[in-house]
Amino acid sequence: MPSTPRAGLVVGKFWPPHRGHQLLLETAAAQVTELLVLVYANPDSPTHPAAERAQWLRELYRGDEAAEGPGIGPTPLRIYALAAADGVPPDAADDYTQREFVRQWLARQGLRADVVFSSEDYGPGFAGHLGVPHVAVDNARAQVPISGTLIRAAAREVAGYLHPLVAAQLGVVPPAPVPRVVFLGAESSGKSTLCAALADACHTVWVPEYGRTLHEQKHGNLEFEDLLYIARRHAELEDEAATQAQGVLFCDTNAATTALYSYYYFHRCDPILRAMAAVCGQRYAHTFVCAPTVPFEQDGWRGPEALRSFQHGMILMQLDFFGIPYTLVEGTVAERVAQVREVLGTA
Known part of the structure; x- marks a missing residue:
């Protein structure tokens, strides 16, 4: 893996952002000096589109110089919401199309990733296409057994895997250990x-x-x-x-x-x-x-x-x-x- 400084890359739907995504982002941020996060889906959520989900992520990790918040530390997150105008391929597109889209989008923005982080099986091939190393984070969902699919199907039942800020946007409240x-x-x-x-x-x-x-x-x-x-x-x-x-x-x-x-x-x-x-x-x-x-x-x-x-x-x-x-x-x-x-x- 390249010596510091280096930029990490995380790509996902974040539909919606959940505790597993937070584990991924926080693990990645601890290993890089800058973290690029791309948020997109095609088709996208009609009620909470990528731009909105990206804003939730920004708020989750927005700190304050005068406050001692958990945040993600000194590592800056650069969160981008991509839409149809950016040429986002359909979710069902083949791996090459998905990987090449990200490679070309990064090039157009003048951005470079030195390492890819993911919790998905596609991660190594995606990183290889970009010519950078890959770091897997809880692929087996052993630490945080949740997925966006489960939340979209039954958000109230699995609200415990959502940050209260995100849960509120879905109209649910995570369970509490005490009243x-x-x-x-x-x-x-x-x-x-x-x-x-x-x-x-x-x-x-x-x-x-x-x-x-x-x-x-x-x-x-x-x-x-x-x-x-x-x-x-x-x-x-x-x-x-x-x-x-x-x-x-x-x-x-x-x-x-x-x-x-x-x-x-x-x-x-x-x-x-x-x-x-x-x-x-x-x-x-x-x-x-x-x-x-x-x-x-x-x-x-x-x-x-x-x-x-x-x-x-x-x-x-x-x-x-x-x-x-x-x-x-x-x-x-x-x-x-x-x-x-x-x-x-x-x-």
Whole structure:
């Protein structure tokens, strides 16, 4: 294999991107200094075309310099969505036609691959046609036993093999090892304090609001793209915490509230984020809303106190719009803990 620097190549439908694809991309990225990813199919998905699937991949691996996300490390991914205008051959075309199409497309773009990565039997012949080595990644599907065909046939049944961002685009939610309980509310309505108290009382863990973390790391200078990143990262942190939780996982805020803030700050919301917001009713076993009746604490990051009532109303409106049942909690921290535990049956 050529010495570094070298460029890797991964080609696939990614219809849809799943955990097996992530294993492939992350394994490849660990061995190269640049990774080229070509996304295409012919015929293509009429509901989620290649351009959309490529964007999901970009969002899955979009990091932030101020944040510590999982990402794919320092290796840049150059993700290309190809369509009919690029001369994409039919999926049923012979191997030579498929291989030659990629070779010529790379040449036209002035791109070169030094190594091909794949999880398919066609990989060695494809790499040989390009005159580069091949690296096989879990061809037997032993590490991640899933395929795009299985997901397209029964996405809900195999949603566990999908990243929550991708699953939301298909209208499904990956199963969780423990029930997730989410707390919503206006700024300074006691969500974090209540989550921490409940986690202590129930001997489990909780997930802080990642949007607050990134907001502080970026000194309050969030950009439009950060809102989707916040929702994606928060979902990942929930998944990580769920493996440590005992019986229940408490979550401070969800993607639906992140979508509200996207509209509040930027007057628009990324369609991917909207889809993540739309499945919140499926993602959480119960939703609690903290009444904005505790003393307001201005910590330098929050808006004025006068906004609390408006934010509270918007959250309730959104829950009603999505048809998500909720429980309003009021009173002191101890009283709120008791209310939640009674509803959950953990008192």
